[in-house]
Amino acid sequence: xxxxxxxxAILEAETSTLDYLTESLLSVVFEKYGYDFRNYSKxxxxxxxxxxxxxxxxxxxxxxxxxxxxxxxxxxQFIKDLSISVTEMFRDPDFYLAFRDRVVPILKTWPYxxxxxxxCSTGEEVYSMAILLKEEGLYNRVQIYATDFNNDSIKQGxxxxxxxxxxxxxxRNYQASxxxxxxxDYYHAQYDSAIMAPSLKKNIVWANHNLVTDADFTETQxxxxxxxxxxxxxxxxxxxxxxxxxxxxxxxLLCLGDKESLQFTDCSHNYEALSKKHxxxxxxxxQ
Amino acid sequence: xxxxxxxxxxxxxxxAGSLKIITNILTALPKDFTIPILIVQHRRNGADGxxxxxxNDHSQLRVxxxxxxxxxxxxxxxxxxxxxxxxxxxxxxxxLTIDERVNYxxxxxxxxxxxxxxxxxxxxxxxxxxxxxxDGAFGLQQIKLNKGITIxxxxxxxxxxxxxxxxxxxxxxxxxxxxxxxxxxLLTIHENQKSHEFEY
Ligand SMILES: C[S@@+](CC[C@H](N)C(=O)[O-])C[C@H]1O[C@@H](n2cnc3c(N)ncnc32)[C@H](O)[C@@H]1O
Numbered sequence: 001x002x003x004x005x006x007x008x009a010i011l012e013a014e015t016s017t018l019d020y021l022t023e024s025l026l027s028v029v030f031e032k033y034g035y036d037f038r039n040y041s042k043x044x045x046x047x048x049x050x051x052x053x054x055x056x057x058x059x060x061x062x063x064x065x066x067x068x069x070x071x072x073x074x075x076x077q078f079i080k081d082l083s084i085s086v087t088e089m090f091r092d093p094d095f096y097l098a099f100r101d102r103v104v105p106i107l108k109t110w111p112y113x114x115x116x117x118x119x120c121s122t123g124e125e126v127y128s129m130a131i132l133l134k135e136e137g138l139y140n141r142v143q144i145y146a147t148d149f150n151n152d153s154i155k156q157g158x159x160x161x162x163x164x165x166x167x168x169x170x171x172r173n174y175q176a177s178x179x180x181x182x183x184x185d186y187y188h189a190q191y192d193s194a195i196m197a198p199s200l201k202k203n204i205v206w207a208n209h210n211l212v213t214d215a216d217f218t219e220t221q222x223x224x225x226x227x228x229x230x231x232x233x234x235x236x237x238x239x240x241x242x243x244x245x246x247x248x249x250x251x252x253l254l255c256l257g258d259k260e261s262l263q264f265t266d267c268s269h270n271y272e273a274l275s276k277k278h279x280x281x282x283x284x285x286x287q
Numbered sequence: 288x289x290x291x292x293x294x295x296x297x298x299x300x301x302x303a304g305s306l307k308i309i310t311n312i313l314t315a316l317p318k319d320f321t322i323p324i325l326i327v328q329h330r331r332n333g334a335d336g337x338x339x340x341x342x343n344d345h346s347q348l349r350v351x352x353x354x355x356x357x358x359x360x361x362x363x364x365x366x367x368x369x370x371x372x373x374x375x376x377x378x379x380x381x382x383l384t385i386d387e388r389v390n391y392x393x394x395x396x397x398x399x400x401x402x403x404x405x406x407x408x409x410x411x412x413x414x415x416x417x418x419x420x421x422d423g424a425f426g427l428q429q430i431k432l433n434k435g436i437t438i439x440x441x442x443x444x445x446x447x448x449x450x451x452x453x454x455x456x457x458x459x460x461x462x463x464x465x466x467x468x469x470x471x472x473l474l475t476i477h478e479n480q481k482s483h484e485f486e487y
């Protein structure tokens with residue numbers, strides 16, 4: 001072996017040791033705290049992990065692992081580092097426009113509708129949907145299950161109190177989403193907060209659910225899971241698509257994020273696209 | 288500087304005043320260019336896929352917006368879509384995320400550069416061009432620490448200087464070059480991808 005090859009071999013060995021350390025850290029998090037990040041995007045996990053080490057002045061992954069094992073509040077912080085809760089109301093207004101156009105007419109033919117928002121974060125997306133359903137005269141027929149694996153987010157969603165600062169942006173999104181009403185009718189402003197109207201909350205159930213480790217939801221008509229699967233690797237995306245497929249009724253609808261698709265999963269033949277551009281799929285009756 | 292013969296990707300970080308230099312570089316590269324190119328260009332919110340089309344018209348390479356979990360290939364240029372961070376995985380697939388902004392930017396140059404440096408170590412080439420902020424300085428430093436090639440556009444030739452200046456300060460880059468020199472260095476590296484490592 002010439003010397004440059006030798007160096008390559010050493011570098012490679014070092015890299016795989018680092019990978020090995022990351023894997024072992026994630027195993028510890030799973031075994032001790034029950035959160036399984038082992039099949040999340042490697043690049044995402046590594047970036048967040050190195051960032052946490054810099055912020056907390058830890059010099060090695062072993063030190064990080066030690067801290068996680070012995071300090072549960074630090075571990076919770078680390079778990080939050082990996083679960084990105086960024087969200088907004090009527091994110092991608094075109095999606096809601098397409099939902100009104102293509103999905104609402106189907107929903108109008110059903111007497112009862114169960115909607116599952118998986119990975120709903122702090123609830124902005126759920127209230128957006130509740131507003132849409134109200135305006136389309138469907139709200140009284142729906143039961144919305146809003147789930148996430150982050151309890152703090154669920155709690156905030158349930159409270160439905162958002163900063164007035166963001167409301168301006170949300171109002172613009174709402175206008176672009178095919179709005180049929182006035183945005184300010186849906187919340188009550190108090191100091192720096194906007195408190196969502198109780199009439200929107202009536203049919204929403206908030207619950208903890210982990211897409212990686214928990215069971216399916218039965219007999220669901222609509223699943224909305226946007227910008228969650230992008231954080232998973234292909235295998236885990238595939239696994240969660242099986243969970244969605246078994247949760248949906250035949251003819252049920254699956255709504256993904258703008259950059260997500262069924263392309264690399266083995267469930268793709270179970271669906272037809274209602275709107276390819278807006279990632280709205282309908283589960284086929286015959287499978 | 289030792290130039291390897293199996294680079295996994297060339298990364299370009301671009302902001303205000305960069306469009307012309309990106310166009311120049313892409314125009315200079317041949318159809319059979321061997322290394323995939325990933326570009327983070329800061330754009331105004333609400334901008335759509337028009338930039339990929341524009342650059343595609345100017346290049347012999349295929350220019351497209353990056354798709355989630357797509358594998359990068361030679362002869363192709365990938366643009367970070369507006370409002371998403373672009374990350375490079377160790378298996379050379381792309382991930383798009385909606386994490387909070389970094390340096391007020393999404394996509395952020397730092398996010399691509401630091402994940403690519405972690406994923407591919409010394410087999411990455413990072414280039415910082417004209418721009419009015421400091422995004423990319425940290426990312427270029429990470430590429431340097433991992434022994435990849437670091438290039439910054441000569442601030443003298445940049446329409447807006449603060450981004451190249453910040454990158455030079457943070458990363459002490461291997462090369463500070465004019466746009467023409469960047470293109471010719473990339474061509475030299477390309478010529479040698481199929482042969483042996485060499486000194487440049
Ligand atoms: C980026 S947010 C997207 C929020 C919202 N759906 C949207 O598109 O605006 C991702 C959410 O997925 C949640 N999440 C990540 N992994 C999860 C898992 N294994 N089970 C359930 N939720 C998860 C995070 O807690 C976070 O709230």
